[in-house]
Every structure is written in C-alpha cells, then in structure tokens.
Amino acid sequence: MARSTSFRISDQVKRALDTRAAHEGVSVTALLESLVVEGVDQRDFPGIVFRGPAHDRRAALAAGPDVWEVVSRLQELDGSEEHRIATFSAESELHPRLIRIAVDYAAEHAEQIHSRIDRNRDLIARSRRAVAEREALLT
Template sequence: MARSTSFRIDDVAKQKLAARAARDGVSATSLLERLITEGVDQLDYPGIVFRGPAHDRRAALAAGPDVWEIIARLRELDGSQEHRIATLSAESDLHPRLIRIAIDYAAENPDGIRERIDRNAAMAEHSRQAAQQREVLLA
C-alpha cells in the first residue's frame, strides 16, 4: 500500500526528475519509485543493472545477459548448483561470482524472473507453431 512520504530534494534534482519523467511519459512520483527500487537493488546486488523501457524493465548483469536468461539456462543444466554454475561459466565466460549474484537477485525476486521465463517460453512456442503452420501451408 502506498503512503504519502515527504522528501526534500534540491532544485536541480527536482528539475532532472521532472524532465526525465516527462521524456518517459510517467509521473515524477512513478519515476522516483522506480529509481529508488532499482537503486537499492543495485546497491544490494553489485553488478546488477536494469534495462529496457519504463514499462518493461528487467534486471541484467552489467556486462552480460538478463538475469532471467541466466536462471533459464541454469534450469536446463543438470547437477548440483555449483556444477551448473561452473558449466554456465565455461559456456559463457561469465565469472561464477556474477552468476551467483544473478541467482541471489532472482531468489529475492522470483515472480518477475518466472514471468520473464514464461513469457519467453510462450513466444518460442508461438514461433514454433507459426513455423509448423507455414510448412503445412506450403506443403
């Protein structure tokens, strides 16, 4: 539940916030909430950044893939967590420490990660079905 909170910010910060909110087509309050949430997450999980448009933000490694992609790949692998991390590290050249940060972030935010994985699976299935329909049509 949202509650009213009062913050004092200097004029320069307020102008920057208002200008960016206008560019993104969102309210200053909405942008401020997103910046606070993402900023705290970035402090808690060094190496995590956020990408994408305002309406569709996603967590990612600063110099790597989205967190959901890391988790999806780890789910495909067999073995213990450490074995999966080692395998993914060898496949991707991601340092195991970064993979663990992604896992920690995902463990704290499982709903958003699951949603991304499910959305990607649905899109892949849709593409597979469309390809089958084209094959049938052209047979």
C-alpha cells in the same frame, strides 16, 4: 499499498526528475519509485543493472545477460548448483561470481524472474507454432 511521503530535494534534482519523467511518459512519482527500487536493488546486489523501457525494466548483469536468461539456462542444465554454475561459466565466459549474483537476485525476486522466463517460453512456443503453420500452408 502506497503511502504519501515527503522528501526535500534540490531544484536541480527536481528538474532532472521532471525532464526524465516527461521523456519516459510517466509520472514523477512512478519514476521516483522505480529509481528507488532499482537503486536499492543495485546496492543490495552489486553487478546488477536495469535495462529496457520504463514499462518493461529488467534486471541484468552489468556486462552480461539479463538475470532471467541466466536462471533459464541454469534450469536447463543438470547437476548441483555449483556444477551448473561451472558449466554455464565455461559456456558463457561469465565469471562464476557474476552468475551467483544473478542467482541471488533471482532468489529474492523469484516471481518477477519466473514470470519473465514463462513469458519467453510462451513466445518460443508461439513462434514454433507459427513456423509449423507456415510450413504446412506451403506444402
């Protein structure tokens, strides 16, 4: 539930918000909410950044893949959490500490991460069906 809240900000910050909101095609309120949520998450999970357009922001490691990609790969591996992290670290050259940051973020935002993994799996399945249909058409 949204609540009306009042903040005092400098004219410079207000102009920057107005400009950015117009550039992204969103309201100042929507932009400010997104910036606050992302800012708090970045402070809670150092090493996490956010990428993508305003309508489709996603958490990622600052110098690495999206969080959902990390979790998806870990789900594909066998063994304990530590074994999976070690395996993925060796595959990707990501430091295990960064992988743990991604897992910690994902644990706190599980619905968001699972939704993105599911969406990606659906896209893969749809793409495979399209390839099979094209191949069947040409045989």
